[in-house]
Amino acid sequence: MRLSGTPGAPGIAVAAAWRYAPPTAGAAAVAGDISTRERLEAAADEAVAQLDALAAGLRAAGLDEEAGILEAQGLMATDPALLGEAMRTAELSGDPAAAIRAAGEAAAGILAAVDDPIVAARAADVRDVAERMARILSGTVVRPPDEPSVVLAEDVPASLLAELPRHLLAGLALEGGTATAHCAILARAMGIPAVVGVRGLLAAAEHARQVAIDGARGELVLDPDESETAAVEARRAEAAARDRAAAALRGCAGATADGRAVRLVANIGGPADVPRALAAGAEGVGLFRTEFLFLGRSRAPSEEEQLAAYRGVLEAFGPGRPVVIRLADIGGDKALPYLDLAPEQNPFLGVRAIRLAYSSRELLLTQLRAISRAGAAAGVTPHVMAPMIATLADVDLFDGLRAEAQASLEAHGLAASPALVWGIMVEVPAAVFLATELARRVGFFSIGTNDLTQYLLAADRTNPALAHLHDALQPAVLRAVAQVVAAADAAGIEVAVCGELAGDPAGALVLAGLGVDELSADAGSLDSVRLTLSRVTSAEIETLAGRALAATDAARVRALAGELLERDATPAR
Numbered sequence: 001m002r003l004s005g006t007p008g009a010p011g012i013a014v015a016a017a018w019r020y021a022p023p024t025a026g027a028a029a030v031a032g033d034i035s036t037r038e039r040l041e042a043a044a045d046e047a048v049a050q051l052d053a054l055a056a057g058l059r060a061a062g063l064d065e066e067a068g069i070l071e072a073q074g075l076m077a078t079d080p081a082l083l084g085e086a087m088r089t090a091e092l093s094g095d096p097a098a099a100i101r102a103a104g105e106a107a108a109g110i111l112a113a114v115d116d117p118i119v120a121a122r123a124a125d126v127r128d129v130a131e132r133m134a135r136i137l138s139g140t141v142v143r144p145p146d147e148p149s150v151v152l153a154e155d156v157p158a159s160l161l162a163e164l165p166r167h168l169l170a171g172l173a174l175e176g177g178t179a180t181a182h183c184a185i186l187a188r189a190m191g192i193p194a195v196v197g198v199r200g201l202l203a204a205a206e207h208a209r210q211v212a213i214d215g216a217r218g219e220l221v222l223d224p225d226e227s228e229t230a231a232v233e234a235r236r237a238e239a240a241a242r243d244r245a246a247a248a249l250r251g252c253a254g255a256t257a258d259g260r261a262v263r264l265v266a267n268i269g270g271p272a273d274v275p276r277a278l279a280a281g282a283e284g285v286g287l288f289r290t291e292f293l294f295l296g297r298s299r300a301p302s303e304e305e306q307l308a309a310y311r312g313v314l315e316a317f318g319p320g321r322p323v324v325i326r327l328a329d330i331g332g333d334k335a336l337p338y339l340d341l342a343p344e345q346n347p348f349l350g351v352r353a354i355r356l357a358y359s360s361r362e363l364l365l366t367q368l369r370a371i372s373r374a375g376a377a378a379g380v381t382p383h384v385m386a387p388m389i390a391t392l393a394d395v396d397l398f399d400g401l402r403a404e405a406q407a408s409l410e411a412h413g414l415a416a417s418p419a420l421v422w423g424i425m426v427e428v429p430a431a432v433f434l435a436t437e438l439a440r441r442v443g444f445f446s447i448g449t450n451d452l453t454q455y456l457l458a459a460d461r462t463n464p465a466l467a468h469l470h471d472a473l474q475p476a477v478l479r480a481v482a483q484v485v486a487a488a489d490a491a492g493i494e495v496a497v498c499g500e501l502a503g504d505p506a507g508a509l510v511l512a513g514l515g516v517d518e519l520s521a522d523a524g525s526l527d528s529v530r531l532t533l534s535r536v537t538s539a540e541i542e543t544l545a546g547r548a549l550a551a552t553d554a555a556r557v558r559a560l561a562g563e564l565l566e567r568d569a570t571p572a573r
């Protein structure tokens with residue numbers, strides 16, 4: 001039986017089925033004479049010790065970011081609010097395991113309701129850590145599978161994934177979950193093929209013995225027959241050959257087969273992402289989403305803190321690999337409680353990004369000062385980019401902020417970068433129509449296809465019910481890109497794309513064909529984009545772009561790009 005869901009982590013495997021269900025409330029472990037409070041505290045300490053040991057294992061394997069997820073869970077285990085809530089319930093019920101589960105569930109419910117995918121993703125972590133403490137309290141252990149298996153579950157705690165012996169984890173298929181949940185992030189980092197959001201999975205797989213999983217396609221086959229197994233094996237051999245070819249190209253600059261350069265750079269959220277980006281052969285950073293430095297804390301990072309973060313990234317990439325630092329894109333789905341912004345009916349259409357300059361000017365000035373000082377300290381010229389530019393007045397505003405930040409550094413005798421390369425994001429439709437005038441004012445454009453698609457199609461990017469409108473290969477979006485490229489070419493400035501489309505091989509072909517100079521994507525996508533480009537000529541992608549512009553729906557554009565991608569697939573060996 002064939003099932004499909006959302007791609008969670010690429011990779012192909014055929015292995016035994018292993019159903020995982022979270023242990024239900026186990027028998028309360030022997031209480032002895034210690035109080036409920038002491039038992040909960042001891043369980044929290046034990047959970048921290050276990051998580052720290054797991055994190056150390058991940059760090060030793062070079063998975064720093066993933067280790068950070070488990071260390072953050074360790075902090076949650078000792079959170080006084082979580083423990084306090086569990087203690088109150090446990091004192092009444094006498095069942096600390098059930099109490100910590102309930103407290104975890106309540107805390108997760110609050111986080112999940114926050115309109116911010118990053119905060120909401122933490123809900124799974126709180127559940128995970130509460131579940132671990134409940135297991136410790138009730139003496140329940142999860143018995144791992146005894147042969148390499150595809151884990152089938154409603155959801156899997158990220159820490160459990162880190163705990164199961166790696167050689168037994170052939171794949172992961174979840175009925176729930178999303179591609180941005182921590183277990184999917186961990187699966188990607190550990191190289192475990194994963195498919196998430198597979199509706200009806202658990203009912204369909206009740207008696208399944210074998211599973212073939214294709215993470216990149218978001219597909220699985222339960223109890224595959226001979227021909228289905230052979231087809232999956234052939235795809236696996238093809239993917240392995242592709243991975244080898246991509247690895248051989250790492251370190252080369254992005255270019256088509258006939259040598260047209262397309263710079264391949266990384267999107268990062270902070271200094272912790274730098275090692276992965278460098279290891280992936282990024283030729284710089286096309287988008288440093290600095291708002292992540294401001295999220296999940298009770299006050300804005302100081303100028304000194306920001307200076308250290310920006311300087312670290314600039315130094316790591318050095319003068320030959322430009323780093324584009326984006327001013328904090330706060331607002332929309334990334335709210336900051338400490339900014340005290342008025343509640344809005346439509347936050348994506350509200351006081352977001354550069355518009356913060358009206359109410360929180362000092363926040364952006366501090367950031368610009370930190371960036372300029374970081375450039376001076378690192379001895380490189382920082383590239384700074386303003387998000388959500390909609391009018392020429394916004395450019396004036398950005399220009400004024402830059403000048404004021406530089407003047408204030410001079411007034412205080414602080415070393416400032418002598419020059420900043422400054423550019424803007426083109427992600428609001430108004431900027432597309434003003435591209436000619438905007439291009440004469442700024443140093444570069446970077447097209448944010450995520451927001452440009454949301455705003456052109458009037459489809460909230462966080463609403464899964466509108467998934468069919470979120471594909472940035474919509475011809476309307478591509479025609480906007482073509483218009484922006486033409487305006488940039490006329491003014492002699494470069495155009496990058498830093499939305500998700502840049503990391504999608506089909507998108508990369510079309511965008512490069514439209515004349516985009518730089519593609520900025522998650523480090524994990526760079527290998528595959530580099531390889532894809534290396535196998536086509538500039539004439540082929542220009543023809544593809546012309547046909548894509550004439551198409552009338554995204555599916556047709558994908559099919560056209562698919563013809564080139566399939567043609568260049570490495571034959572199975």
Ligand code: PEP
Nearest residue numbers: 427448449450451498499
């Ligand atoms: C975009 O909108 O495409 C973009 C890259 O910015 P963000 O996803 O951070 O809004």
Ligand code: MG
Nearest residue numbers: 427448450451
């Ligand atoms: Mg955006």
